[in-house]
Amino acid sequence: GIQVEQSPPDLILQEGANSTLRCNFSDSVNNLQWFHQNPWGQLINLFYIPSGTKQNGRLSATTVATERYSLLYISSSQTTDSGVYFCAVSPGGSQGNLIFGKGTKLSVKP
């Protein structure tokens, strides 16, 4: 089956720093989503981005489907950005179920 690899697994930043999180996937996909898991364990939708580039405030994402990777950019990080960031994809030919990566755990220090 499709493999979803996220890097780095852990990231520590000072408040105000920028960061890039990466998601590599091993096959074609029909859906790609980025989530932020908050301290209460809830999965918050960040981007639905099977291809192209989107921006939402300090966050932006780019998916290059032909090269099988997606990037999540966080600029001017804040302590509230801390948590785990997940990338999830729906493989081509699937029924839409998402395959999750293991996540990147981000800690933003004040």
Next chain:
Amino acid sequence: EAGVTQFPSHSVIEKGQTVTLRCDPISGHDNLYWYRRVMGKEIKFLLHFVKESKQDESGMPNNRFLAERTGGTYSTLKVQPAELEDSGVYFCASSPISGLAGGRYNEQFFGPGTRLTVL
């Protein structure tokens, strides 16, 4: 518009007991998915409903798990009898239109999860 809701938020039961988790999807969403995250592992797909029909249950771990979606609205996931390894967080997600739309599956929206602890 209300999001995906799940009940209960937490459940603590003893091995061998039965537990039923409930998910209410966003109104009008045909697709309903169940996922779970057991300790230290990644979030994994369990099954997928389109309206009231099971579209894909390839992720269900064994026959102790039974999912239903009555009338294509809310869904329940029953674990009977529960085992220690069933402990984890069970997520439900929904998305609007079944099948591919413009070559893409629709965005899924997740509920807050049910944390299940089996002692």
